[in-house]
Amino acid sequence: MSPTGRKDGEGERYRAILETAARLICERGYEGTSMQEVAAACRMTKAGLYHHIQSKEQLLAAIMSFGMDMFEQQVLVQVRDMPDALERLRECMRRNILLVTRDLSKEVTIILHEHATLHGEARDYIDGRKKRYVRFLETSFAEAVREGRIRAVDPTVAAFSFLGQVLWIYKWYRPDGRLTDEQIADGMVDLFFGGLAVAERQSAPGPRGQEPEAAPLTPVVPLFAGKP
Amino acid sequence: MSPTGRKDGEGERYRAILETAARLICERGYEGTSMQEVAAACRMTKAGLYHHIQSKEQLLAAIMSFGMDMFEQQVLVQVRDMPDALERLRECMRRNILLVTRDLSKEVTIILHEHATLHGEARDYIDGRKKRYVRFLETSFAEAVREGRIRAVDPTVAAFSFLGQVLWIYKWYRPDGRLTDEQIADGMVDLFFGGLAVAERQSAPGPRGQEPEAAPLTPVVPLFAGKP
């Protein structure tokens, strides 16, 4: 049994229902989507739909759980074993941004938007998985501070700033906009980790720490290709 | 008539209705709040409530418009005439964060959460006011770059990063949490404008060979056993 309340393995049809429902809920919101509409979009009657699911809220929980699976597989497990905390965080931000902007991820958008819709156990379960991510970020920031790779900042503030930049994107990003998702990812990683301060033109290696490749902090990123 | 569909200037009672409705909608979402509940919370019947408003959607539009008024008065007009672009942006971020965290601002929270709920003219009207703010930020960033106060970054990326950090707060901030809103405001302003790069007088990275024992991901217990 998976945490979504379904047997493992089977159910290509169930997957299809989840995806269809996710599309609708992503477009109209959870409360704004009726089971009638979900069933119709699945080319079924409502009774037929209820053969596969237990309730509307369990359907939402299953969608969110699937979204968390996607997120963990495409972001977390890809970066969590990187030894360098700073590089880990940069890659994490990049991957997370691209996950949000990719149009496949209606499930992720739903997780982000319907953050207070679930109740009870299902809510606790999803919140637990989210919190695990926050703790991962906090730990990584603390580690990067400890290693002297970044300034001493509060890891919680850093983690939620990171998340805010990355996750707010779902509210405004449009694939046909001026900026591509790659440009946004590059730009935000550069801004967040490179900072805004005017570069003191390298020279300064500091008193003792002369790690040659220890400072990839202010590089690159062409952008600035836009309006005033 | 303002685009929110109400004569100007009238009604202390109307204000009270807006505030009560805002409280409910903030707690349960727009679609999740019935007019019955709004009326009851105003100690009225539904018909009595409809004496004051035209429709549910117009009620939402009025709440959002009031929220935009609050925002513009407490943030925008307070900072827009500051001559120094960088200082203007710092003060703007600070004020915006405190606006979001202050419990008065259910209306602001609703604007943030229900970003795709309105339709038609009312939607255009609110979106227009939001876009003015984005343009104000972009312009200020561009100005700060031009004056050499900050590095050359894309003003759009900077503006949306700024907004993401600031506005995402509504999703996680709780007044009884570890961090006060003042600490969050100070921390985020420092992080965003101070950057993460190690200050040059500080010593550089310590011993490098150490394995970071990176961020153990504690397992989450799956739950809600399912149906068939």
Add this chain to the structure above:
DNA sequence: GTAGGCCAACCTACCGGTCGGTCGGTTACC
């Protein structure tokens, strides 16, 4: 000073429609 007019502010009762969800089948394939 009070009779009468007026109107905002409410009410009860109700509208057609939809909500999430269920029941008792029927089909089609193993």
Add this chain to the structure above:
DNA sequence: GGTAACCGACCGACCGGTAGGTTGGCCTAC
């Protein structure tokens, strides 16, 4: 002949919204 997949018909509750009436306070007119 068992069972997973599905359907038509239906449930009670509730949805946003309205029709039509009652109330009570204020403004005038005499």
